[in-house]
Structure formats: structure tokens, C-alpha cells
Amino acid sequence: MTLLSEPKQEKAVGVKRRGRSFKPRYPTWLALPALVYEVIFFLGALGILVAFSFATQTGFSQITYGFSLDQYKAVFDPLYLSIFFRTLMMAAIGTILTVMVGYPVAYWMARYLSTYKLLAVLLIMVPFWTSFLIRTYALKIILDSQGFLAKTFGLDIMYTPIAVGIGLVYNYLPLFVLPVFGSLERMDWTLIEAATDLTARPLRAFWDITFRLTLPGIVTGALLVFIPMTGEYVIPAILSGGKYEFVGNLIGDTFNTAQNPPFGSALAIMLMVALSVFVVIYIAVATKEERFGA
Amino acid sequence: MTLAPGDVAFDVEFRGITKRFGPLVAVNRVDLQVNKGEFLSLLGPSGCGKTTSLRMIAGFEQPDEGELLIGGTDAVGVPPYRRNVNTVFQSYALFPHMSVIDNVAYGLKQRGTGKAERIRLSGEALELVQLTGRQDHRPSMLSGGQQQRVALARALVMHPQVLLLDEPLGALDLKLRKEMQVELKRIQEQVGITFIYVTHDQEEALSMSDRVAVMSNGVIEQLDEPRVIYDNPRTSFVAEFIGDMNFLSGVVTEKVGGQFIVDAGGGVVIRGHGAASRGSSVRVGIRPERMTALPGSPEQQANSAKATVLSKMYLGDQIQISVSLANGQRIIVREQRASANPVLDVVYSGDEVLVSWDDKAPLLLEQTVPLQSSAEAEQYTPSEEAAVHASTEES
């Protein structure tokens, strides 16, 4: 009996040992530093915002915490709604322009460059090596009514929505190009040959195949630029001279100039709610990307 | 377009086509005529220009020189979407975001075929390749063999004049490959479309094709029926590439009627059929299965040689020995095990054997005629000596 059962036991032990070595472990602690950071600085700040937004302000900076919807009601003032609308519109236009400028260059890099591909990626990222603020001021020098464009071509577009649009596209372009480039890099170009082989004209083949397969990348890139564009503060402040305020400028003014944190918080949270809609779209498309794998 | 119908004898014709990639000549002044309805294979080692040739027919590459005719019409400069030619890609190149039926119907849709008709024709094509009930699956949900069938159906549904297949079975395992070879041949016979089939697998090319073009370094070395390619390779390259071949080199010592005698040195004398001129250096090939080995070492004569067994291998249905001839050359000899008493069963490493072959086995491959032999009567001392040597041994 013992003789028979012993090897069996040994085998079982062997299996267990082998099983353990292959079992993926989850060293949760690796996520800990980021978790601590996010809890303190993101959730903490968010908590403060939420608390502020339900508070009321009596007198001058006398905040009474509670559960009041007054701040939210105040957001639905036509004046503020128009700023929300303008922000979303400008961000949407800026995103569309970014797609139109960024997609062709990403396509060119992915399809036609080989030796200089990496160099091109580096060049796309070069603007990131300088501070965002400095770049925007530099742009101001070019767009200024005394600047290069105005003097050479008579294009005085400083302090117009066009200037803001140019600033948005310029500053966010790399953020769009990189994910789309990644998506185009994974493109199997024989699919295009297959499509033209099946008598599709080049533009048709692009639309049916390349565009469809890189759509998830385009959506990722577009959201990656759209979301921070809606929260933009520096570009409208510098390039529109405060004439075309974004919600970000409004929030800044409410906190700093008007000294009204409860209302500023309500504005910030409403902006987040508006953006959540787009994030939901993003997740829907991102899961679709996994299914296609391209 | 101005050609008379009688002139259009070939579905595809290459006239001195050259294709370069920078300094590299991928296809070098190739002439090729593909008959209507035939199954033609382009066979050759990696990098010999098979895919490039195919891509020029498809229109993905344009030749640098020469004329390319498809159905008798000049096709140079015609884009792929205006050619009545379709391709089955090695990687299948199925559209991952479309269902099987949408993949198959894609070409018809581009042509403007109505939806109902599209679905009917695509369904038929899928039936032809024996893939039904998978119409709404995405390609990624299919096995390699099934994806292969979709790729085939997608091209066949277009009813092209010529179907181009670039190593379509390359990604399949051996068993599936064999199955698909039979399947492809059946489909080709059923639809009657000209197939141009690229492969580097000689067995595949020989078993499926009506004709095989053996390519090497951008040129077609030989274009013939499979049987002729195997039995009568015209160049050393073809002889070496197709099947296994033993090579023996020597000088032609005698030439009588259609026969030649070659002294390969070390007492190895080869007699065979072919037009060799006396005194020229030749390379002769003999297939391992055309040789026999007998134990012991009886008296030597032409087409038989003393040899020492170096090693022995069992290859399933065959036995193969590697031997060293008296002139130091190594050759291989193969015997079917189907025979009742395989001789090689009782032959072992180190044994002395007598290797022999009949005078139809040697294939004359390369011939270098020395300058002085242009005058036939001219004496050529080494060969004269060898001839004497050979004849004394024969008597």
C-alpha cells in the first residue's frame, strides 16, 4: 500500500511545484507609489472640489459647507453656457484641424519612411523639449500685429479665434501624431495591394482599409488632444488676450479674481461631466480596436 | 487591341523583361509565355525573382525594360485595379475588419455588382473552395487553412483571366498543404482559369503544374513539363535544385554515335547518351535512385565503380547510403525498400561495394569545349591517355 501510494504523492508534489512556478503573480505593490500619488493629489483635490461645489459663499470669502445646488444652478447662466459652448467648439475645431494636419504626416512617416523614421518621430517630439508657455509666447511673436506674419503677409490675426486655433493645433499636434503613427505602423500594407488588386481605386482602398483600420488610433489621438484642449488656459489667455475665454480661464478668474471657490469648483466639475461623455465614446472605440487588432 | 484574335495565344507574355531594385537585378531579361488555362509554376530558391515576376503581372511593380502582355495587350503602366488579374497573397491579406462574405464580395462591390448578385456569387465562390457556414465570421476566427480558402474565393469570384498565387500554402502544416494541393488542382481544373503559382517547394511544383519554370538569379533556367524537368534537367542548377543529384566531372574521351565516354578519374568511367565533343570537360549528373550498390567488388567496367560505404540512413520507404568513390568523390545511392530483399539492408559502413548504373542514367549537364578541340582530329594528349586507360579496363 505504502509502496503504491508513495510515487503518486511524489508526482502530485511535482505537479504542484511546476504549477506554482508558472502561475502569474500579481505584485500589487508595484502600483503602490502611483496609487498613493493619485489618491492624495487627484482624489484629494477632487474631493475638495466636490465639497466646494456644494458649499455656499456668504459675504466675502465666507464659505459655508453643506449640500446646496446653487452653484450648479448658477452655471446654467447663458453667459457661462456660451463660454462652455465656445470652449467645446474651439476644442472640436482644433481637434479636427489637428487630425487634418497630423494624419497625413503620420501616414507619410509610417508608410514611406524607413531609415529616417525614428528621426522623424524625434522631430515630431522636439517642441516638447521647450516649455509649453515659452512656445506659446514664441507663437505670439510670430502672430503679433507687429510680428512676422503681419509685416510680411499683412496677416494680422493676433487676438482672434484663428490665433487660438493655430496655437491649439501647434501645441497638441505631437500628441495626436504619435498614437496615429503607432496605429499606421501596425498597418499591413499588403491589404492595400489586395484592395487595389480587387479593382478598388487608391482613394477607395484608403478609405475602406487604411482609414477604417486606423480609426481607433485616430479616435485615441483625437481624444488625447480634445480633452486637454477643453481644459486649455494658457493659449486663450495669451493668444486671444482674454477676448475668447475658455472655461479654464473662467475657472481661473473665478478662483483668483472673483475669489469664489465654490462657483469655480462647480464650473470645473461641470466641465468634467461634459468630458466624461467623450471618454465613454473612447472606451467604446478602444474595446473595438482590440477586436480588430489593427 | 489591334491584334487579331489568333495572335492572342498567351494569357501572359514576358518579352525581355528586366526589373531592378537599385543595383540589384531581380529579374533579368526574362522571356516567358503562359498558355491559356495552364497551371504554371515559378520555382526557385529564395530571392530568385519569383515574387517580383508575379508582382509585375499583378501590376504592383513595373518592369524597367521589356514588354509585358496580358491577354495579348500591353500591360506596362496599367495599374493593378485595371488588370483582369487577381492575386492570392502568401499572408492571405484578408481584411480583418470585414466578415468572410464581405471580404469575398469586396471586388464585386468595386465593380458595381448589385448586392443580391454579390452575395449569390460570393456564396458560390465559397462553395467552390468548400467553405460554407462561416460567412459572417471575421477572418481572425478562422484557421489558417480556412483563411486560405477565403483568400482563394475572394480572387476566384472575380473570374480573372489569370490567377496569381504567391506561395499560398507556405503557412500551412504539411498535412494541410498536401490536402490543399489536391484541392487547388481540382479548383483550377474546374474553373479553367490560368494559374501562375509561385513556390520554392519543388515537390509542390512538380506535382501540381502543367509546366514548371525553374528560376535562379533572376533568369528562367528551364521551362518544361515536370517530368522533363526531372528527367532531363538542362543545367547544373536545375539538376541540383530538383531532386537529389550526384555530380561527376571529367573529360570526354570517346564519342561514338550518340554516346560519350567520360573519364572521371580514379578508374571511374561514365558512358551515356548525349552530344558531347571529344576533349571537352563535362559535368555529368546521376540521380541516386538510378544507381545500385552491390556488396563485394567484382571486375570494373564503364558505368560501375568501386566504392567504400561511409554511412547508411533509413528514409522511411527508402534506404540511402553515402559512398566514397575511388577518385575520392562522395555520392549517394538510394534503394526502394519495396523490393523483397533490399540489398542495402546488409550493407554497412566501411564495406566495399560496387556502384553501377545503366547508360541512360548519366545526364550531360555542362560542357566546356577547349579551344583546340574545334578541329576534331587534333590530338589531345591527356584524353587520349584516358581513352586508352578506359578501354583497357573495359576489356
Ligand SMILES: Nc1ncnc2c1ncn2[C@@H]1O[C@H](COP(=O)(O)OP(=O)(O)OP(=O)(O)O)[C@@H](O)[C@H]1O
Ligand atoms: N521592393 C524591393 N526593394 C528592393 N529589393 C527588392 C524589393 N523586392 C524584392 N527585392 C529583391 O529582389 C530580389 C528578388 O526578390 P523576390 O521577392 O522576387 O524573390 P523570391 O523569389 O520571391 O524569393 P522568396 O522565395 O524568398 O519569396 C531579392 O534579392 C530581393 O531582395
Ligand SMILES: [Mg+2]
Ligand atoms: Mg517571394
